Amino acid sequence: MAIYESEHTKFMREWMEKHPQEIQEQKKGRALWWDKPQEVRTQASYDASSVPVKAYYYDTNH
Structure with missing residues (x-):
């Protein structure tokens, strides 16, 4: 079985x-x-200072 190789790759x-x-x-x-x-x-x-993201970003009730 031949493996395809694009013209650009060639x-x-x-x-x-x-x-x-x-x-x-x-x-x-x-x-x-x-x-x-x-x-x-x-x-x-950086990892310690990250803030968790809400499950639904646009929910203004929580």
């Missing part, structure tokens, strides 16, 4: 094979936007 796979230097650029971009160091204390503080 293009990107071939393009990355022809331009291996772009892997480093891709990693730098990911580090810029996504791979951030996490602080356990800060996250615990």
Whole structure:
């Protein structure tokens, strides 16, 4: 059974094979936007200070 692969995926796979230097650029971009160091204390503080949400947000009687 053949696995479907879109034209875009095929293009990107071939393009990355022809331009291996772009892997480093891709990693730098990911580090810029996504791979951030996490602080356990800060996250615990955020979790502790969160306010529970009402079951029905627009109910003004409760």
